Amino acid sequence: MSTPRFLNAAPEHFEVWARLFRELGVDDPLPTAVAWLNTQGPDTFFAELDGEIVGYGYGQVLGASGYVRNVVVAPTARGRGLGRAIVLELGRRMAAAGCTSWQLNVKVDNEPALELYRSVGMRGDYRTWVVRIALDTPLALAPSPSAVAAHEPPAELDEQLEREFEVAPGLLARHRTRPGARVLAFEFEGRPTALAPFDPHFPGCFPFRLRDARAALGVLERLLELVPPGRPHLQLVIERDEAAARALLAAGARAVFEIQHMHGPLK
Template sequence: MQIRWLEANEARFADYARLFPELGVNDPLPAPAEWLANMGPDLVFLELDGAVVGYGYAQALASSGYVRHVVIGPQARGKGLGRELMHELRRRLAARGCSSWQLNVKLDNVPAIALYRSLGMEPDFRTWVLRVPAPAGLPLPASPTLRCSEPPASSDATLEREFDVPSGLLARHRAKPATRLLLFERDGSPIALAPFDPHFPGCFPFRLRDPACSRAVLEQLLAFVPVDRAYLQLVLERDEPSARLLLSSGASLVFEIQHLQGPLHA
């Protein structure tokens, strides 16, 4: 059993396109050039005896590594390769200065949760991935008028503290040319933060401090959804009150996930 670690290049997009659906997240595939530019430096492919059987995608943020994808193809599972892949991601994140790592996993993904816990990760919060129909939106109660702006990069550290976003994540969003970072305020107080990526189209993470303001926020976000797309996807971390309000108003639940985190060298 000979393992080789391969970097991303345009020819490897076919492997990504074959393996990515194993995550079961139902997100659209990007165009190859966009994929390579946005994700390439954070991808690693696992080649076993000459065939690519898996890949990992992990972003080194300020001090924490955010593991975004971990995939071993169906035929190659159960042989220790998922664990090898996590060890490789750990090596790569440590080499880029991270001291902790984190990820999201579906609540019913028993193999993945067992793997991550065996590496020292622990559950910390729940996340809801929702879709709001576009352009119609949801029949939400009227909400106060908000000011929407696109704050400069110099305010990222303040916004990350204010909205409890992992340090360095907003810079990652800004590096994608099509992403817009939107801040919603009421009388000068921050109410919501939405890094909007038209590819999904949606916001990860979507922070809404006051569910009573959801209508005004969603109406403005829906205006950014491309006309050929039927939904706005929102990732609400920790925020059960907003998730419940949007679900009870007709948003659809894509899935509920568990966030796990731990020290890189457990």
């Protein structure tokens, strides 16, 4: 393989990005070109090979940890080392920005990607479930036994919430830069019980934390109210917490996919 050239994201890359993004096999709606450039552009680069853009990498620096969000190689350019070159370039940029570790999410059945990430020293730790709750299908959940209080904490409390709910430092601040994004926190029986960074674009929450399944109905009723008119579902990304995921699936949520979280050291 000739050496790829890495190009910073620019407005003219939107169409090629949209085409490559579809290779991830997720049916999330595409952002507008402007929203894409503002939210992902600064953390995205493209790989050009022989004058053609054939892949991209998107990764965020979250404190001391780098979060690899997307690695995509065009089908015609696969199997020649470009995927690894993009991953290593992401790692190089993250290490240069001070990261000492990196992490990512990958679908559990995406063998090429799992192999690729293992080959650069990452190991799996926990699983994540992406589920959707249809607005027209009531969930078979028991009413929460006491009131669930929802509030929208100010950005000054982000660090505290990230510690409390074991969310990567800096993730909430990043979340707040997305158009229309909100951060909801819930208390139940006097304790912090759920964290829901909501983005109307999906519409849904990444990540969604629910510590006590007894509060599920109260939490979800509030979140369902935030779904913009005309959108059919609420999407929740439930990291680590198999019990919460199984409770929602048993109550009628639909599994979109199951993903593996991986992490490793960065030198």
